[in-house]
Amino acid sequence: MNPSPINSIGARLLAARKKRGLSQEALAKLLNPPISQSAIAHIENGRNETSRHIVWIAAALHVRAEWLVTGKGEMFEMEWPWPETSRYTLEELPAPVLEDIGDYIKMKIGQQTKHSKNHD
Structure with a gap:
């Protein structure tokens, strides 16, 4: 059985917040400037389907804003594989x-793929 789709911004926010192990209050305090816990609750329970804070909420949860708003694409941003070099x-x-x-x-991926196939 497939899991039910997360079909609202509130349900997606709740799922992302729980995956990160954050309370509504902890998430609200992560934002800069912080917002109220009730603002998070209003989004999660569907009272507020939009928020000017969505981009910052997505960033605080390390999820893609497009996914949070629309449910399209992957939930999480790809982790940056080179922490010693900034994206900038x-x-x-x-x-x-x-x-x-x-x-x-591309060359290294090709070599790894070839190497993996030779050892199967």
Whole structure:
């Protein structure tokens, strides 16, 4: 049996908050500036289907804002695999360097796939 879809912003917020192990109050305090616990409760129980804080709530929960609002796509953002290099630093690199990095990653993935198939 498939799990029932999470078909409202409130249900998605509740699911994401529980996955992160946060109370409504703890989530509210994570936001900058903090909002009230009741504001979180109003979204979760469907009294408020929109909030100007949704993007910040999504960021605090490390979920994609599009998923939180619409339910489309993946729930979680992909974890950044290189913590010693900021995303900003990478984004500032010239296009040819980014292409080289992309080519290198594709090559390494291809090598890993080939290696895995040889050991099966």
